[in-house]
Amino acid sequence: MISHDIRPILSALLRNRTGAVLVALQVAIALAVLVNAVYVVKQRVDKIGRPTGVDVENIFVAISAGFATDYNHAATTRADLAWLRRLPGVRAATLSSNIPLSGGGSATTLFQTPEVKGEGTFMNYFDVDESGVDALGVRLVAGRNFRADEILPEDPTGSKPVPNIIVTKPLAKALFGTEDAVGKVTYDALGHPVSVIGVIEHMQGSWVDSDKLDHVGLLPRRAVGPNATYLVRAVPGQRDAILKLAEEHLSTSDLRRVLRIVRPLDYYRDRSYQADRNIAIFLVTVTALLGCVTALGIFALATFNVNVRTRQIGTRRAVGARKADIVRYFMVENWLVTTAGVVLGAALALGVGYALSRAYELPRLDLYYLIGGVLVLWAIGQVAAWQPSKRAAKVSPSVATRTV
Amino acid sequence: MLVMRHISKVFRTDLIETHALRDFSLEVAEGDFVAVTGPSGSGKTTFLNVAGLLEGFDTGSYSLDGVDTSGLSDDARSRLRNEKIGFIFQSFNLIPDLDIFDNVDVPLRYRRMKTAERRERITSALDLVGLASRAHHLPSQLSGGQQQRVAIARAIAGDPKFLLADEPTGNLDSLMARQVMDLLEQINEMGTTIVLVTHDPELARRAQRNVQIIDGQVSDYRPYESHVRPVREAAPQAAGATT
Structure with missing residues (x-):
């Protein structure tokens, strides 16, 4: 059913894309930073946790x-x-x-x-x-x-x-x-x-x-x-x-x-290990903040889209959309934006990972981290869009008959 | 087709109660073309919202095409709207980011129809309103009259039994208004029941039957009788007078 909805949502999105492009870029940067930061943190944590052989x-x-x-x-x-x-x-x-x-x-x-x-x-x-x-x-x-x-x-x-x-x-x-x-x-x-x-x-x-x-x-x-x-x-x-x-x-x-x-x-x-620990804490903090800012960006875009489309939502409800259809519309729309960001971000993450591995002689980025990062960003996107989507579903179908 | 009995609808705020509909009763038979008129604030829009299942009501009963609508869940009301009712709004309410084809497609998608059937219905609806060649234009590329014809195509594509039109010519000049009314009459002749809410007596005169709402009540309610006066024939002069 979702794939069934994608084409018109995508074409509507492409006609009105400034906000979506900005949020997709934000997601891309967040993914690139998240994946590489988590990878560096994991290496530091592994280093700190190595067995010493000493009691x-x-x-x-x-x-x-x-x-x-x-x-x-x-x-x-x-x-x-x-x-x-x-x-x-x-x-x-x-x-x-x-x-x-x-x-x-x-x-x-x-x-x-x-x-x-x-x-x-x-x-x-x-x-x-x-x-x-x-x-x-x-x-x-x-x-x-x-x-x-x-x-x-x-x-x-x-x-x-x-x-x-x-x-x-x-x-x-x-x-x-x-x-x-x-x-x-x-x-x-x-x-x-x-x-x-x-x-x-x-x-x-x-x-x-x-x-x-x-x-x-x-x-x-x-x-x-x-x-x-x-x-x-x-x-x-x-x-x-x-x-x-x-x-x-x-x-x-x-x-x-x-x-x-x-x-x-x-x-x-x-x-x-103080320096390693400090780097890990710094990167975790920056990554968490970036995750929050990205979530806020997605939330803001979804909220904006809901606010400017109140009448459209009412019309969709009037012609037969159930509340679940409205929630799905906004969740799919958001997923498309996040996915565009994630695809761009994956390329960026690999590029940054390659540059870091060359500049600091770090091991190459493990693809599992990239997959994990993609899943995390998708999850952040869906969580951030959930509340605005639920709010959209509460728009009464009678909004359609209100005179502008 | 539409049977409302003793409907009441009250809007409450902290300070006041507004009785938008009181003891409101109305019957519309299948194939009818009814114009609902009334002054501002008389309850026309509330009637439209209740009749279109866009809002509930407090007391009374309302059955649409034999389905008792009281106590229906929100999803069931959505399904009933989708299958039985076609809406035509004063401001057209087309989705600006979708082309004409996709706009007409909106209610059909919510009916989970197969792609081939949807395509066929959209094409024939656009054919009927004379806009098949503009299927991939955006609403902003069309005139007001054309946009309203697209809205009519959207309303009829799902083959509803009942068309609810809210001031469909309110935002149009008289020529376009006449084209839209002609189209509505054509659709009615094909068997679709139409309820037209308007404050324009000239338009109302083109319907087979006029109902007036005053202070939330039908001023001349009587249980449904077959029409004896097809008002439609007088329409060309009436419409001509407004150009």
Whole structure:
């Protein structure tokens, strides 16, 4: 029945098209922006939601800085770790050179041969102790953990050999392909051999925007003082209580150092993704506003069309149109306008998507988003036109006999 | 064809009640050509709206071609209007954005008629009013008289039994008015019942029967009797006098 109505509605629309063309353009722009914005938002949300491999929710970070001349970094950190590990509710604690997902970290390059030739393989590394694996909550899937006697002393120059290393699976794959990495040897930037003793399933490193975020290695080495960064992993539900206890203790236990920061690890993760989150919120807001403005435009056009056609509606009712016929007339008319906009908008969306993918190296627009956007715009159009159409149906047929 | 008995219709506002029709009774037989006249404010338009099922009424009964219209749903009234009644309005009420063909098509579409049948009916209706060659013109490209002839084609295309004309020549000059009246008479001769609402006594005289409404009542109501005086023959002089 609707297709039956389309031709005369379309021909009437084409004879009176200024408002319709403007609204169709608005729909087209809205679709192009909506589809690309939602696509970008989805990518950001996916990025933020990637698994970290780290037990982020149950870990907190404490950073102290020794300042007194008689500050003994080795003794103080040993005492701190012993105290932390004794606390009920603490699963593990480690001294670490860096904070995962924080945006700050250390990196080096590993090589296939001691001659240190070629491009090498990027590694983001963390100095940890024998509790590192457990304190991070990463899952060891091959080989073994560090023993306490393997933990090397501080190395301020970073030039001494580190014979053993635990790597993530992606780093192991980058180094050795599909071969079992445990027991394999690689070489640090100074040509020292490094043996892989364990492989962890997955761990995100320091820089969330890096394409090698999961090329991570754990080194068995005491982090350099006088700053001390502790990663403390609590049993689920205990983190905040332990954080508070740790803050009280560490700030008073040794007055030769100052406790600078005590924060949950998710604070650092959230801070790293702040820009992504802000872009997502901005785009969602702009898209929602654009959707509202488009709905208002469609509503205004439909309302205008109803108002200027009161007599015509009365005449149609007089010659036999039911209320449902009048509603359908305006809904079909609106659908035609929206569809014209949607067709134009689809071309525009693909064009914008292509331009964005070229300019910002984004993946090409997924056509499912375009289909979704078309459906959303159609729905917005029909919802916006519903009230004016219902109002049109209320026009009395006796309007036809009123003298102008 | 049309039987109204003791119809009343009251318009109410917060302050006043207006009795547009009071104890209004009228019968129109099939094939009749009745002119309804009356001064301004007498209730002619209300009668037209009630007779055309464009408005309801408060009390009384109204049957159209044997169908009791009281208590009908809005959809049923629409269907009855579409099938039984053809409307001719003073201001033509053509849809300006549709061409002549599509204007005549409007009531047929609401009858869910097949395309081929609609096309045939539209063509023959436009033929009858002499505008078949203008089928794809817009109303604005036609004169007033031509527009009213298109409106007549729209009214008769669905082959209604009953034609309701509201001051059909009110916006036309006398020559065009005469052509329109000639056309109405021709349609009546083909068997269609016509009720013509007008305030023009000259036009009324061309009908077979005159009914006058004063203060919402038929001033000379009597149950229907066959006509003894075909007024139509006097029409050419009457129309000629107005040119």
